[in-house]
Amino acid sequence: MPVDxxxxxxxxxxxxxxxxxxxxxxxTEVIKAPxxxxxxxxxDESVAEDAADSEEPTSNDSSSSRGSASDxxxxxxxxxDTTAALxxxxxxxxxxxxADSRFDALFYHQRVTVTDSHGAHISENTMVPSNxxxxxxxxxxxxxxxxxxxxxxxxxxKGLALKSYSVKMTGMSTKILKASGEHxxxxxxxxxxxVHNQIDIEVHGYVQRVKKRNKIPAGNxxxxxxxxxxxxxxxxRDSPGFPRYTILPIGDxxxxxxxxxxxxxxxxxxxxxxxxxxxxxxxxxxxxxLLRRADGTEVxxxxxxxxxxxxxxxxxxxxxxxxxxxxxxxxxxxFGSFPIDINIEVxxxxxxxxxxxxxxxxxxTTLTGEAKEIARQGAVKVEVEDxxxxxxxxxxxxxxxxxLKNERNEPLSGRLVYKQSNxxxxxxxxxxxxxxxxxxxxxxxxxxISDNWQNDSGILLQVNSxxxxxxxxxxxxxxxxxxxxxx
Numbered sequence: 001m002p003v004d005x006x007x008x009x010x011x012x013x014x015x016x017x018x019x020x021x022x023x024x025x026x027x028t029e030v031i032k033a034p035x036x037x038x039x040x041x042x043x044d045e046s047v048a049e050d051a052a053d054s055e056e057p058t059s060n061d062s063s064s065s066r067g068s069a070s071d072x073x074x075x076x077x078x079x080x081d082t083t084a085a086l087x088x089x090x091x092x093x094x095x096x097x098x099a100d101s102r103f104d105a106l107f108y109h110q111r112v113t114v115t116d117s118h119g120a121h122i123s124e125n126t127m128v129p130s131n132x133x134x135x136x137x138x139x140x141x142x143x144x145x146x147x148x149x150x151x152x153x154x155x156x157x158k159g160l161a162l163k164s165y166s167v168k169m170t171g172m173s174t175k176i177l178k179a180s181g182e183h184x185x186x187x188x189x190x191x192x193x194x195v196h197n198q199i200d201i202e203v204h205g206y207v208q209r210v211k212k213r214n215k216i217p218a219g220n221x222x223x224x225x226x227x228x229x230x231x232x233x234x235x236x237r238d239s240p241g242f243p244r245y246t247i248l249p250i251g252d253x254x255x256x257x258x259x260x261x262x263x264x265x266x267x268x269x270x271x272x273x274x275x276x277x278x279x280x281x282x283x284x285x286x287x288x289x290l291l292r293r294a295d296g297t298e299v300x301x302x303x304x305x306x307x308x309x310x311x312x313x314x315x316x317x318x319x320x321x322x323x324x325x326x327x328x329x330x331x332x333x334x335f336g337s338f339p340i341d342i343n344i345e346v347x348x349x350x351x352x353x354x355x356x357x358x359x360x361x362x363x364x365t366t367l368t369g370e371a372k373e374i375a376r377q378g379a380v381k382v383e384v385e386d387x388x389x390x391x392x393x394x395x396x397x398x399x400x401x402x403x404l405k406n407e408r409n410e411p412l413s414g415r416l417v418y419k420q421s422n423x424x425x426x427x428x429x430x431x432x433x434x435x436x437x438x439x440x441x442x443x444x445x446x447x448x449i450s451d452n453w454q455n456d457s458g459i460l461l462q463v464n465s466x467x468x469x470x471x472x473x474x475x476x477x478x479x480x481x482x483x484x485x486x487x
Contacts, residue, residue, distance in 0.1 A: 108140050108143060109140070110141075112139075114136050114137070114245075116133070117134070122134065122245050123243050124243045124245065125245075127248050128207055128216075128245050129253075134204075134205055135202055136155070136157070136205075138239060140192070141197065148194075149191060149225035150187070152188070152224040153221070153222075153224075154221065154223075155185070155203050156182060156183045157242075158218075159247065161181075161207075162180060163179060165179050165201065165203045166200075166201070168199070169188060170195070170196050170199075171195065179203070212249055213246060213248055215246055217244075219242045221238070223236070253329050254276065255276050256277070257340055260341065262343070263347065266315065266320065266349055266389035268315060269314055271311070272291065272313065273308070273310050275303075276289075288329065289311065289327065290327070290330060292327075294323065294325065299312075323343070325343075325344065327340045327342050348387075349388050349445065351480060351481070354384060354446055367469055373456075373462050374460065375456060376458065380450055380453070382396070382449050384446065385445055394482045396434055396435040396478065397432060397433050398477065398479075399428065399432065405474065406468075407470065408470075410468070410470070412468075414464050414467050415461075416461055416476070417459075419460050427476070436483065459476075
């Protein structure tokens with residue numbers, strides 16, 4: 001059961017100013033306590049070499065003796081075996097060359113990925129703003145056991161202004177090279193084999209501005225290899241996956257936010273602020289900022305004339321603990337900015353006394369020998385703060401454990417009381433409940449239980465008819481704790 005307690009030191013002073021009547025002033029001081037698609041293609045070209053047919057030699061000499069015939073037969077058998085062996089050797093060589101030729105077209109797998117400047121995949125149906133950075137990524141993987149070749153890469157794409165490209169082969173450092181125009185080519189000096197078995201190439205460029213919506217022209221990338229020894233014999237294989245995306249005659253959107261990780265208390269709204277950057281081809285009224293909640297619903301905001309925006313996430317849309325949301329901007333729903341992850345951590349709060357006035361001062365009064373009730377002087381405040389995720393009923397208690405005493409340690413003939421709605425409770429050593437079952441609807445989770453105290457209600461001082469003038473001091477102990485919710 002959460003309990004928050006504070007000790008209050010109360011000083012009550014009374015000074016006699018007349019022989020028969022005394023002026024008493026009591027002061028209470030409170031001291032608070034898209035998965036990539038791998039495509040493999042194979043060339044059907046092969047080189048076939050047929051072995052020459054061999055005929056067995058026969059003897060045409062009918063007058064030969066048995067011995068001669070036997071020798072001739074032996075020679076014929078030898079010739080036949082030799083010819084068969086040569087034919088077998090020729091067949092094996094032909095099959096090997098055919099296999100090598102097939103492997104020339106089947107010695108690697110390849111994969112092509114195209115993304116925009118935000119890392120989103122580009123396909124045939126993608127719409128890309130003018131001047132958007134586009135990255136073409138190529139991955140080649142050598143098939144184990146196939147021949148090694150020296151490779152040459154070639155890339156062409158009209159409508160794309162190239163800026164740079166990088167090449168990386170297994171066992172070698174990455175090379176970053178400048179590019180310009182619409183074409184790049186690179187020849188690898190190290191053979192592509194079972195050891196240097198992977199090649200990664202990235203080509204960076206930006207889509208050139210268009211005056212009207214257009215499809216980007218067909219592009220091409222190929223990898224070539226040389227199978228010749230004395231005379232070069234180059235083979236080429238195109239890379240699939242070049243999407244013909246649509247170029248828009250408007251610029252890209254870039255978005256930044258003030259904070260991407262936010263700590264929040266339960267029942268507190270969270271505000272997300274940021275701004276957009278785009279070229280003059282876009283108007284503010286054409287752009288909306290969307291915050292996608294965990295359940296898939298969205299909160300929408302429109303940027304102001306300076307492209308700034310604010311979004312408010314209500315407490316009811318946040319769960320206790322981690323909340324992951326996604327923020328992105330859209331232009332008429334056609335294309336958008338790179339999504340930004342927003343992480344809101346809602347930590348459970350607590351129940352506590354947020355504010356207790358440090359001093360309770362009572363009106364100056366003249367003792368007349370009669371019992372009387374003395375009102376407070378000045379404003380006071382007792383405030384409870386409940387920031388727990390699961391709200392419960394609570395109660396506030398106050399106690400005066402040692403009474404009120406003067407400088408000579410003599411007790412005051414009187415007492416502190418709590419008065420509200422014609423009910424009167426003495427504040428003594430036993431904690432008295434003065435507020436209960438108040439679950440605040442305040443946005444900040446705070447409830448001021450003294451808000452409705454008047455001069456004749458709340459904490460008051462009562463003196464008896466035999467009270468002696470003097471300066472009195474005492475301690476008020478405040479506490480708040482939750483109680484079972486009976487509603």
